[in-house]
Amino acid sequence: MKPIVTAAEMRAAEAAVIGGGTSVETLMERAGEAIAEAAWRYAGTAPALILCGPGNNGGDGYVAGRLLRERGVPVRIAASAEPRTDAARAARVAWDGPVEPLADARPAPLLIDALFGTGLTRPLDPSLGDALDRLAGAARYRIAVDLPSGVGTDDGILLGPVPRFDLTIALGALKPAHRLQPSAALCGRVAVADIGVPVTARLGEVARPRLPPPGPADNKYSRGMVAVIGGEMPGAAILAATAAQRAGAGYVALFGGGPGAPAALVRKDIGDQAALSDPRLCAIVIGPGLGRTEEARAALDRALGTGKPLLLDADALSLLAGRPLPRFVAPTLMTPHEGEFLRLFGRIEGSKVERARLAAARAGAVVLLKGADSVIAAPDGRAAIAPPAPSWLASAGTGDVLAGIAGAMLARGLDAFDAGCAALWLHGRAAEMAGPALIADDLAQHLAPALAACG
Template identity: 60%
Template sequence: MSQPILTAAEMVAAEQAAVANGISLGQLMDRAGKTVADIACRMAGPVDALILCGPGNNGGDGYVIARELSERGCDVRVAALADPTTEIAIAAREKWNGPVEPVAGTKGATLVIDALFGTGLVRPLSDDLSKALSDHVSAARHSIAVDLPSGIATDTGLLLSPVPRFDVTVALGALKPSHVLQPAATILGRVMLGDIGVVAESELRTIGRPKLTAPGPADHKYSRGYVLVAGGAMAGAARLTAHAAIRSGAGYVALAGPDSPDAPLALVYRLADDPDTLGELLQDERIDVAAIGPGLGLTSKAEARLDRALVSGRRLLLDADALTLLAQRGVECLSECRSPPILTPHHGEFVRLFGEGDGSKIDRARAAASQAKAVIVYKGADTVVAAPDGRAAIAWPASNWLATAGTGDVLTGITAARYSQNDDPFIAACEAVWLHAEAGRRAGAFLIADDLLDTLPDALVSCL
């Protein structure tokens, strides 16, 4: 299920909206503390617990957690960095009947809960505090971070300080960008969403399971999508792309290349060693999407093939070598395309195309989509899909086992198939990213790209 992702500012606005609808900030804090306490009890049972509290509202959540755990039979200690500074945190502190000791020098516990700083942190922790937090979390049998581990920037996924890995992070009210962006996402452990009664609304969302439609009795191979894959110097990459397009529901897939590949019998092969021949093939009005880049090469002949694709009038999906060639001439040449193309760069390709850029990966993907007037699939463990109109979505969670040769070629084929059946390239790209991740999950550990071709049909069936 797709989930909204709120920035720190959007979360503040959501809380203010809840207050306007009659819920006090104190009630929200009580709900947050009870939610974390519930999770802690299910996770660890009635063990000894250390709650680390900061001076703000995250610390206020910690005092509520302490009270809740104590009432459930846990041996609870609270260590505070400083006295609470907000009205509701002060009130939460006053309701805690136990002692409060300083963080410096406090001993550890079986369960450690980090309520020092959560959403909204903009500066690094002190070296002493960072070390104390790491020592306590590393020594504990169970560890929980309230909203976000202390030391993480909410909106970018960046680590402001060294941060230990937690067992569980409880996202209060909604996911935040750092719950899904790297490198922060790596150290959060299991992310659990805690409902505290706010309405979470955002243009940024996780990519949820798509809802696909099975072909009907009136459908035929061309109505289900015609994908042409432009091959080149390396037949294997283009063959993976074409095979993935077949397996992802396209009704007709043709591979146009200089050599006859060892390919599925269902794949139509077109000899197109000469770029002009590819140009002629692309004039077929039945073609819905042309995918070019995997195995294309970087020769003058490869450039000429790309040129023919750019002026063909077909919907385009550009990946791999096509992106490298595109970077040499600039994304402005995409203005020749009649429909918004889909570009699927990994980080290195993205930087060659658009530079390092500013802001989070989400910000950079959105800026790139606007600049290129294309849908950008910025690949990685935290793949971001962005459209020129500002829409964006993030794949969460993703399998690290997909980091192997050829899986990007498979994603290109899946995306081409979905774009051949969907007029909205952003939705098509999101569907493809989800299906790719699900096929990887089903393939399991130590997968190779070819394995995804076998698990793709079951991934698609799960969406019907």
């Protein structure tokens, strides 16, 4: 997993490197080199305007300006304030060109935003925000140093209006704001620059899972047997069941549910307790299309009573809301969207990562909080953010598909956190391949190549 570090973790990592004998100036020089290199590759010799703030983010900007100029790029620098750190002051002195006041700066084809990075603590002064917006709007290429100025590093909120960038150079490591909305959408492409600062993080980006294909010793049961419990809306359960099949489960049984499913789907009666207790059954997916009737509640209680690994989604989550959560005896993965999350856990303050973490600890289950920036957290503190996925996923039924994939991952023996991570990756990859205007049904047919990439 690529590490994702908070501002405090990044500061601690930098302090450790500095304590080991590397100067801040050296780190700033490396950051400036990375920015100059990226700008050169991206915009060539297009004239640049670099906006420098008072901290080390601004310092990175002065270094990048000097190095771009050495490459023959016409560079102008505009500052919002005098440098306030020793390293930024030194970088300012080493820049031998003029520094314009930001308010009067004229735009240039390439805009590099080095106003604020991880040190931003309060909303931008409106005049500063206006200047950034004006200059970014008039530029052809927009690059942010570390972060777009005006975003909250750890929660991705916008502390004022923030323009859209084409490229963001994340220094040392990804920060939550590069992956959490709304800021993630404003970063453009995010490139991580190695500045020689090793980081340790409690959070990561969901990575491609290792899912080896079946071997000669496998049979349909050993590959994972999944039960999907149907209900009032049969389409949703069929989407989940088909996804479980295409995500590699060897045997998928649909309990209840209507017509139109693949012939390979084994059909069971909704109340078939013996089949649900089959010792070969490795995971139960319940919620998509379940409904909230008394029959649905009874089906949920039966599933909870089996003590088997569970994927709880949609109506199963709504049925659990408003009463104390049961104590889950087997690995359990909950996949709420924001509405279901609110119903289940009430209002929780903090970033999406903190909210998912707290909910997981409270539930004693892994919580995968869906959205354009899906976050997964385990009760033991593990947490990850999904890589960006196509917004075409905002389409009815795609969550049912995710639930089915996750059921297959649980059934193949992954723990609930790893199962959720693997499902997120496969789901996103299948969506990329399905392309524009995808519908949930399309995702299943793209799971095969996604899965093949994980072998």
